Amino acid sequence: MENIYKPDLAEVKEIIDETADTRTLRLQFKDPEVHKAFSFKAGQFGEYSVFGEGECTFCIASPPTRMEYIECTFKLVGKVTNALRKLNVGDTIGLRGPYGNSFPLEQMKGKNIVFISGGIGLAPVRCITWNVLDLRNEFKDITIVYGARRVEDLVYKNELEQWKAMKDVKTYITVDPGGETPDWKGEVGFVPSIVEKVAPSGENSIAIICGPPIMIKFTMPVLQKLGFKEENIITTLENRMKCGLGKCGRCNVGNVYVCKDGPVFNYTQMKALPDEY
Amino acid sequence: MKDYIITAENIQLLVNDVLKQGWDVVSESKTGVNFNAIKDASELAIKSDSKPSKLSMKDFFFPKTEPLFFYRQSHDGVELVDASPIEKKTLFLGAKPCDAAAIPVLSKVFNWDYKDEFYNKRVENSVVVSLKCNYSDDYCFCTSIGLSQKAEQGSDAMLTEQQDGSYFLHIVTEKGDEFFKMYSQYLKDTQAENNKPVESKYPEPAVKFDQGKVKGWLDANFEHDFWNNLGDVCLGCGQCTFVCPTCHCFDIVDENCNYHEGGRMKNWDSCQLCLFTKHASGHNPRDGQTKRYRQRIQHKFKYYEDKFNEVLCTGCGRCTRGCGVGIDIGGIMERIDKF
Numbered sequence: 030m031e032n033i034y035k036p037d038l039a040e041v042k043e044i045i046d047e048t049a050d051t052r053t054l055r056l057q058f059k060d061p062e063v064h065k066a067f068s069f070k071a072g073q074f075g076e077y078s079v080f081g082e083g084e085c086t087f088c089i090a091s092p093p094t095r096m097e098y099i100e101c102t103f104k105l106v107g108k109v110t111n112a113l114r115k116l117n118v119g120d121t122i123g124l125r126g127p128y129g130n131s132f133p134l135e136q137m138k139g140k141n142i143v144f145i146s147g148g149i150g151l152a153p154v155r156c157i158t159w160n161v162l163d164l165r166n167e168f169k170d171i172t173i174v175y176g177a178r179r180v181e182d183l184v185y186k187n188e189l190e191q192w193k194a195m196k197d198v199k200t201y202i203t204v205d206p207g208g209e210t211p212d213w214k215g216e217v218g219f220v221p222s223i224v225e226k227v228a229p230s231g232e233n234s235i236a237i238i239c240g241p242p243i244m245i246k247f248t249m250p251v252l253q254k255l256g257f258k259e260e261n262i263i264t265t266l267e268n269r270m271k272c273g274l275g276k277c278g279r280c281n282v283g284n285v286y287v288c289k290d291g292p293v294f295n296y297t298q299m300k301a302l303p304d305e306y
Numbered sequence: 307m308k309d310y311i312i313t314a315e316n317i318q319l320l321v322n323d324v325l326k327q328g329w330d331v332v333s334e335s336k337t338g339v340n341f342n343a344i345k346d347a348s349e350l351a352i353k354s355d356s357k358p359s360k361l362s363m364k365d366f367f368f369p370k371t372e373p374l375f376f377y378r379q380s381h382d383g384v385e386l387v388d389a390s391p392i393e394k395k396t397l398f399l400g401a402k403p404c405d406a407a408a409i410p411v412l413s414k415v416f417n418w419d420y421k422d423e424f425y426n427k428r429v430e431n432s433v434v435v436s437l438k439c440n441y442s443d444d445y446c447f448c449t450s451i452g453l454s455q456k457a458e459q460g461s462d463a464m465l466t467e468q469q470d471g472s473y474f475l476h477i478v479t480e481k482g483d484e485f486f487k488m489y490s491q492y493l494k495d496t497q498a499e500n501n502k503p504v505e506s507k508y509p510e511p512a513v514k515f516d517q518g519k520v521k522g523w524l525d526a527n528f529e530h531d532f533w534n535n536l537g538d539v540c541l542g543c544g545q546c547t548f549v550c551p552t553c554h555c556f557d558i559v560d561e562n563c564n565y566h567e568g569g570r571m572k573n574w575d576s577c578q579l580c581l582f583t584k585h586a587s588g589h590n591p592r593d594g595q596t597k598r599y600r601q602r603i604q605h606k607f608k609y610y611e612d613k614f615n616e617v618l619c620t621g622c623g624r625c626t627r628g629c630g631v632g633i634d635i636g637g638i639m640e641r642i643d644k645f
Binding site: 036 | 374375377379383384386388391392415416418419420421422423424427528529554555556557558559560562568570572575577582583584585586587591592597601604605608609612613
């Protein structure tokens with residue numbers, strides 16, 4: 030009998046501490062055949078489980094163009110993330126997926142792309158960013174704006190350096206005023222004001238945005254001022270989920286199931302949702 | 307499909323025969339509380355004029371708790387063990403039409419895109435013989451949502467109590483036909499015109515509303531003061547969702563037997579409980595009972611219809627009968643209809 034709730038087993042290959050409370054796990058399926066057959070699109074998510082503790086929903090944070098590892102990045106907040114945090118290299122976790130829709134990669138080709146994220150919101154944006162960068166020639170100008178409250182809250186620090194070093198990518202890393210350290214060389218200021226300074230005009234451009242609600246709220250009018258059409262502003266939503274399969278009934282916003290119809294929505298679709306997310 | 311007459315005595319004989327074949331036979335319990343797997347035909351309670359039992363029979367298709375698989379942890383890693391296969395054949399006898407009708411409604415959500423074979427296997431292994439209903443009270447409203455006291459949705463065959471005390475048996479599906487062919491010695495062939503049902507002592511359900519109009523109002527009024535009043539009354543206990551034949555929200559949790567072993571369980575959950583949608587961060591999209599009660603009504607009478615073209619309700623009235631503070635879903639529908 031086919032069992033849609035049964036995960037595949039994966040092994041923790043590497044652990045990367047991003048910040049004091051945020052960690053990335055690099056995973057490989059135990060069965061090489063399963064690993065080879067696993068494919069996903071940027072923006073999709075998985076259900077990660079620690080047996081005996083339960084399941085947790087995160088986006089797949091690594092890009093589909095780099096399939097050696099499947100990566101997830103999580104913040105220590107609840108029961109399962111606490112259990113994930115206790116895992117060591119070589120330990121086993123369960124992984125099922127990929128679920129949900131994805132970023133519209135084909136529609137993004139030939140356009141300027143601006144990636145805007147804040148805090149741990151970089152995880153899904155990082156996935157699509159590397160996906161785009163690995164196919165660099167198919168896109169026009171690429172701008173990355175990423176911010177966190179303090180320098181120590183920035184995630185994927187090595188990769189931020191790699192992006193900054195790329196000549197054909199404009200990268201702006203910012204921290205909130207007061208969050209800088211004496212040797213901080215990046216920007217100081219809130220994400221919306223940085224976007225206003227550095228983003229391309231909305232003509233032939235697509236914005237990918239993910240971060241705290243307050244950041245999104247104040248960035249939206251900036252993007253609209255720059256001439257971004259609503260359908261070209263794309264975000265990814267999160268809600269509490271259990272099954273990820275459109276059955277357990279908790280992630281819906283109105284008649285939209287975030288796990289099946291999302292998690293990726295454009296601003297036109299977001300505006301049509303009732304205010305309950 | 308074919309029609310038969312079966313006497314009350316022959317129903318008893320048939321049931322004992324079915325039990326002897328190793329099947330489970332499930333019927334409403336004599337206490338009127340729930341559905342039970344009976345051990346002998348003498349435990350049967352087939353009454354067309356009884357109130358619907360407090361609990362529906364969805365438990366037999368979508369159990370309160372069921373293992374999805376088991377895990378065993380050792381130094382060498384983790385081993386996953388499948389839950390035992392679902393093989394038991396079950397005859398449901400005397401279900402009310404409003405109970406049987408829930409099965410195809412639930413099949414929609416358990417089968418869009420991903421297929422929940424736990425549910426499907428149980429449906430596949432069952433034969434549902436419903437009983438034409440001769441009951442109604444202030445809380446029934448099957449007739450307002452496209453069903454009736456003799457609706458055949460979800461039934462493989464339907465019994466109708468006759469004036470002479472026997473039962474008219476109408477076969478609805480191939481599966482029902484196959485089943486009763488195995489027990490033809492208890493049946494007598496007949497024609498539809500020989501169906502002489504007993505008169506119901508009760509009038510048709512009094513609650514009346516136009517689901518189309520209700521849906522129209524729900525489409526336009528996600529925000530409305532009406533919801534506040536309901537939320538103020540509701541205790542958030544979740545009983546309405548547990549007794550409901552169509553509510554299907556569930557949780558997935560690991561339950562440990564000991565430090566190394568346990569099972570991943572699929573357990574009933576309820577959109578009326580305050581932690582249902584709460585994120586680990588503390589943010590809760592439905593952070594008050596008003597929002598949670600609105601979700602229940604909207605899900606049943608709008609969202610499910612938007613997605614699956616069906617109302618997530620069979621009008622059985624259980625949620626209202628069991629509500630500790632008297633929230634009356636039929637009454638709510640009538641009020642919405644009059645807006």
